[in-house]
Amino acid sequence: MDRFVISTPRITISHSSASSETAGASPDVDDNKPAAEAPAKRKRDKSRKYSETYLKLGFTYKDTGGIELPVCVICSAVLSNESMKPSKLQRHLETNHGHLRDKPLEYFQANLRTFKGQQTIMRKSAKVGELALKASYQVALRIAQCKKPYKIAEDLILPAATDMCKTMFGNDDCVNKLKTIPLSDTTIARRIDEMASDVRAQLVEKLKQAEAFALQLDEATDVSKDAQLLAFVRFADGNEMKEEFLFCKQLPEFTTSSEIFKAIDEFFQEHDIPWAKCIALCTDGARSMAGLKSGLIALVEQVAPNVLWTHCMLHRESLAAKQMSGEFSDVMDSVVKAVNFIKRSALQTRLFASLCAAAGEEHTTLLYHSEVRWLSRGSVLSRVFELRASIHEFLLKHCAELAAKFSDNTWLTKLAYLADVFSELNRLNSSMQGRNAHAIQLYDKIDALLKKMKRWRERVKQGIFSMFPSVDDLGDSAVLSPQVTNLIVAHLEALEGQFGKYFSEAESWRKDKTWIQFPFKNNASDGSNLTVNEQDQLIDLSTDSTYRNIYETCPLAQFWISCQKDFPQLATKAMMSILPFATTYLCESAFSSLSYLKSKYRAKLQPESDMILCLATSISPRIDSLCVIHQGQSSH
Numbered sequence: 001m002d003r004f005v006i007s008t009p010r011i012t013i014s015h016s017s018a019s020s021e022t023a024g025a026s027p028d029v030d031d032n033k034p035a036a037e038a039p040a041k042r043k044r045d046k047s048r049k050y051s052e053t054y055l056k057l058g059f060t061y062k063d064t065g066g067i068e069l070p071v072c073v074i075c076s077a078v079l080s081n082e083s084m085k086p087s088k089l090q091r092h093l094e095t096n097h098g099h100l101r102d103k104p105l106e107y108f109q110a111n112l113r114t115f116k117g118q119q120t121i122m123r124k125s126a127k128v129g130e131l132a133l134k135a136s137y138q139v140a141l142r143i144a145q146c147k148k149p150y151k152i153a154e155d156l157i158l159p160a161a162t163d164m165c166k167t168m169f170g171n172d173d174c175v176n177k178l179k180t181i182p183l184s185d186t187t188i189a190r191r192i193d194e195m196a197s198d199v200r201a202q203l204v205e206k207l208k209q210a211e212a213f214a215l216q217l218d219e220a221t222d223v224s225k226d227a228q229l230l231a232f233v234r235f236a237d238g239n240e241m242k243e244e245f246l247f248c249k250q251l252p253e254f255t256t257s258s259e260i261f262k263a264i265d266e267f268f269q270e271h272d273i274p275w276a277k278c279i280a281l282c283t284d285g286a287r288s289m290a291g292l293k294s295g296l297i298a299l300v301e302q303v304a305p306n307v308l309w310t311h312c313m314l315h316r317e318s319l320a321a322k323q324m325s326g327e328f329s330d331v332m333d334s335v336v337k338a339v340n341f342i343k344r345s346a347l348q349t350r351l352f353a354s355l356c357a358a359a360g361e362e363h364t365t366l367l368y369h370s371e372v373r374w375l376s377r378g379s380v381l382s383r384v385f386e387l388r389a390s391i392h393e394f395l396l397k398h399c400a401e402l403a404a405k406f407s408d409n410t411w412l413t414k415l416a417y418l419a420d421v422f423s424e425l426n427r428l429n430s431s432m433q434g435r436n437a438h439a440i441q442l443y444d445k446i447d448a449l450l451k452k453m454k455r456w457r458e459r460v461k462q463g464i465f466s467m468f469p470s471v472d473d474l475g476d477s478a479v480l481s482p483q484v485t486n487l488i489v490a491h492l493e494a495l496e497g498q499f500g501k502y503f504s505e506a507e508s509w510r511k512d513k514t515w516i517q518f519p520f521k522n523n524a525s526d527g528s529n530l531t532v533n534e535q536d537q538l539i540d541l542s543t544d545s546t547y548r549n550i551y552e553t554c555p556l557a558q559f560w561i562s563c564q565k566d567f568p569q570l571a572t573k574a575m576m577s578i579l580p581f582a583t584t585y586l587c588e589s590a591f592s593s594l595s596y597l598k599s600k601y602r603a604k605l606q607p608e609s610d611m612i613l614c615l616a617t618s619i620s621p622r623i624d625s626l627c628v629i630h631q632g633q634s635s636h
Contacts, residue, residue: 048084055108057089058097060115073111074100132181133630137623139183140191144613147597150192153183195621196609202619203233203244204271210235211572214280214580215246217264217289217296218587219255222594224603227251229263230594232586234579237618241557241579243435243586245615248594248608257288261299275303280580282310285319312584313442313503314432318374320498321425327487331414332377334405335384338391339366341399348398356390363387374429378422385419385470388412410479416470417488421495424449432583435617436557439582440517443506450499457492460485516574517556520548530573537570590615 050061050068061068062078070079070089074097083089094101139153158178165174207213213235222228231246249263268275281300283289289296290311297309324332342352343366356364367383370376384391388406395403405411428449432442456467463480465471471478515525520542525535541547541563551559557578563571593614597607613621 048081050084054084054086054089055112056105057086058093058100058108058111059089060112071115072096073108073115076115129180130627132177133627134623136182136187137191137195137621137626139181140188141195141613141621141623143188144192144195144610147593147610147614149602150185150188153188154185158183192613193609194626195623196612198621198626199612199616199619200271202622203246204273206237206242206619207233207235207273207277210237210277212236212277212279212575212579214282215264215278216282216581216584216586217260218284218584218591219251219260219288220591220594222598222607223600224598227255228591228594228607229260230587230590231264232581232590234581236557236561236575236579239558239561240618241436241555241561242618244617244619245586245590245612248590248611255288257291257294257296257299260288260296264300265303275300278304278307279576280308280310282312282581282584284312284315284584308580310439310580310582312582313439313446314374314429314583314585314588316502317425317429317432317446317499320502321377321422321495323494323498325487325491325494328414328418328491331411331418332381334402334411335381335415336369338395338402338405339368339380339384341402342366342391342394343368352390352394355394356387359390359393361387361390366391375426378419378426381415381419381422382470385412385415388415409474409477410481410484412477413471413474413479413484414487416474416478417468417491420468420470421491424452433585435586436555437582437585438557438578439509439580440513440556440577442582443503443510446499446503446506447510450496453492453496457489460488460492513577516560516577520551530570534570534573537567541567541570 047067050059050070054061054070055073058072058074059070060073061084062071067081068084069081070084071077072079072092077092077096079088079092083092100107139157143150143153143157158181161178162175165178166172213233216232216234217229219227219229227250229247229249229251231249232243233246234241234243236242247267249267251259251263253259265275267273278300281297283296287295290309291298297307300307341348343349349365352366353364363383363386366387367376367380369380392403392406395406428445431445459465459467463485465478465480471480512528514521515528515530515538519538525538530538544566547559547563547566550562554562557575560571560574560578563574590611593611594607597610597614598605
């Protein structure tokens with residue numbers, strides 16, 4: 001009781017609260033809420049406001065979230081809101097600018113105009129700096145994508161841009177803005193490295209989220225004699241199958257399987273990519289790659305036991321087409337000798353070009369033969385057959401021995417046949433190149449060629465050669481004797497045998513995967529290794545009109561990715577056959593980019609960052625995010 005006597009005011013307040021409760025008010029809602037809001041309201045009421053009379057004391061103001069802060073127009077000092085009093089503003093003027101205390105109002109008004117102008121210039125300068133920084137990244141990205149030297153930014157791009165601005169707009173404002181963009185070669189190199197790191201980070205994140213991915217690898221030597229290992233990766237992202245450049249790693253010494261595996265493994269560990277998600281590996285047939293006991297595939301199987309190895313089908317097609325009989329090999333050797341003889345000196349090359357031009361030939365030069373070029377043999381033979389008359393005329397004056405070949409109708413008939421058959425093989429090889437190619441598609445193309453060659457053999461035996469346009473072009477001069485006919489039939493049989501040898505798994509593989517390619521076909525699961533549950537899912541899928549429409553309008557990979565939600569087991573099994581690379585085409589084309597990037601004039605270049613940006617397809621650098629972590633600086 002003594003405590004209540006001492007705290008009499010509290011008793012009075014409690015009594016008031018009790019009266020409110022008696023009246024039916026809710027103490028938790030009606031009384032407490034206004035009490036919480038009251039301090040904030042009183043705080044807002046205490047916020048001091050600026051008066052125009054304060055300009056006589058040399059002060060303007062700036063608004064910061066509803067609170068006005070005094071700003072000195074002389075020294076730009078910003079004071080607290082509590083200083084928004086004439087006495088405190090007067091003290092600042094007399095203490096810091098005592099020699100100005102007797103100045104008239106007009107003086108401070110002039111200073112206010114100058115102060116506002118400076119603020120506008122600062123804001124514009126900051127904006128220009130931000131835009132210049134972004135433009136610097138955009139120019140660097142263009143340079144990397146076009147595989148150009150870094151100095152081209154300052155030496156060509158900026159001068160060209162300033163010239164265009166002067167011509168189009170006729171003033172120096174835009175020119176001066178362009179000159180603030182940082183475009184030095186070191187800046188461009190740094191921007192490219194930063195953007196490449198960002199693209200790689202996005203790719204690694206996608207790989208971590210993907211259920212599985214496949215690799216494509218190849219190794220080659222660049223202009224500096226450095227061994228470069230290139231890798232591409234394929235994975236499902238959203239409703240699409242993506243193919244992206246993964247890395248370009250220099251092998252320090254040897255190019256053995258252990259060194260190649262070490263480079264890949266270090267990359268995976270650095271970026272925390274699990275080997276378990278790697279389901280397939282596509283390489284060429286080199287021993288370091290394909291060795292069963294000590295090759296790369298054997299080392300990968302130790303960390304990814306279920307990985308599937310694919311021997312590049314383009315390499316296999318090229319190997320299958322190489323074998324020829326002795327007589328056809330002699331024809332090929334004579335063609336190579338003739339080409340090398342004509343092109344052995346610049347003078348002879350010019351003389352031959354003049355001869356072709358005078359004869360009205362479409363082409364005036366011959367092509368060198370290269371064993372490592374997939375399309376070289378067919379291109380060389382076709383060009384020689386096309387220019388056979390000009391070659392014969394030229395060789396008559398310079399090399400009678402070779403000229404005799406081009407006047408022999410039997411030899412020309414063999415040349416015409418080789419030109420036609422290797423042109424067909426070139427068309428096959430070209431159709432197998434490109435992105436998003438999978439084994440199902442390419443086995444169909446191989447099967448089509450084998451069926452055509454079988455039909456060609458039957459026609460040749462009947463004396464029909466119209467499927468060979470070059471032979472047909474010879475007309476009556478073509479020598480189609482039994483000896484030549486038997487030679488052609490034997491060559492076609494040998495080709496069939498070689499393709500059967502290098503693609504021996506094609507028939508069984510395609511039979512097992514019929515349901516993937518034709519899921520809506522009756523009895524599509526016959527001969528497949530589908531489980532009972534998967535067969536039931538295939539029946540449900542084959543009767544779904546919605547998925548049939550997707551199948552008819554979308555690529556095969558996209559169709560099976562879309563089935564993942566409703567038919568997960570079936571879709572996963574289908575993607576295990578579609579996801580693996582069938583060729584190393586991407587690596588081969590990337591080597592062309594590498595040779596362009598790292599030329600003899602840029603032999604010290606570390607090309608990986610440039611290659612990431614010029615080979616990226618679906619991932620772009622986040623330039624705005626990169627700009628946020630940098631402070632824009634003008635070029636100087």
